[in-house]
Amino acid sequence: MKKLASLLLLLLSGGLAAQAQGVLTFERDAHDFGKVPEGTMATHEFKFRNTGNQPIVIATVQASCGCTTPDWTKTPVLPGKSGMVRAVYSSAGRPGVFNKTVTITSNATEPSKVLTIKGAVLTKDELRPTLTPAQLAASPRLVLDRPAHDFGKIEAGQQTTTRLTVRNAGRSSLVLGALSSPCYCVGYKAVPAAIAPGQSQTIELIYNQRQLGAATDVVTIASNDLNGDAKLTLKAMIVKDLVSGSMVKESGTSVPFK
The missing domain is CATH 2.60.40.10 (Immunoglobulins)
Incomplete structure (x- = not known):
């Protein structure tokens, strides 16, 4: 009898443990x-x-x-x-x-x-023709503080940055998406936060162009602005070596150009 009671107690405790989850x-x-x-x-x-x-x-x-x-x-x-x-x-x-x-x-x-x-x-x-005027009016609006930026002379492969201000002129929060460019040489330094209607945010872009010569790269900034993506043109003169590029010959001696 005791053995039976012990077995029932063991089965009961095991069942309760199985249910405890x-x-x-x-x-x-x-x-x-x-x-x-x-x-x-x-x-x-x-x-x-x-x-x-x-x-x-x-x-x-x-x-x-x-x-x-x-x-x-x-x-x-x-x-x-x-x-x-x-x-x-x-x-x-x-x-x-x-x-x-x-x-x-x-x-x-x-x-x-x-x-x-x-x-x-x-x-x-594809999306725009399916939207009502009210939906377009309620969309965020991405406005850049300038359409282009010129880095001037930079060394090939040198990572340089620029800051630009993005304003949300729309009626809902603006969320910036991916950056795309044919050169695959532009990115965010940090992921931008959402921008409330009427507010602005400074974002920092990283530019790393390796092709020598005059560069003009058009960057597309994707977002949830239903009116379209924003475009930014980045320009630079890419040289092999900034130091040697700034030297001139004077009496057979290389002298830094000032």
Whole structure:
């Protein structure tokens, strides 16, 4: 009889231990962005609640491609509390339909959970005819403080920077996207933050041209401005060596030019 009681107690305790686990409950496990302007960072936050009786710790969140960058709640989510998994899809240079997944690994009852994002990336030219006047009026507007910048004489391969001011003349937050140029020699020094309507932000661009001679590079600045992308022209005279280029011959001796 005692053996039977001990066995029942063991089975009961084992069953209770099996039930003691966190449960990852999402509001939705899929999101459709619909039509996305090319160049924008399509972002959606999946919210979940721990409906179990033990804390949940998310170990990793793995995206199905490099174009999707995930983020998530890094601290333990206690029973009854909420957390999030954020998926960011970079649409720059990726026109067309997309369907991507992010896979969550955790200590919940369902150790592997898959979330899905989808949509259709349209170029600004494709998107504009489908927009109403009200939608265009509500769009952010990207305004640069100047259309071009001349670096003057720089050494080939030398990394140089310039600052420019971006103003949002629209009615909603402006989000800057990727930079593109035929030379693949321009980038952000730091990722710009969103710009509120009526506000301005100074951004810093890195320029690294290696082709010798007079350079003229047109840079496209993508954003969520539905009216179109912005263009900036960068000019420079690229020389092999700034030091030797500044020397002149005087009486057979090299003298720095002043």
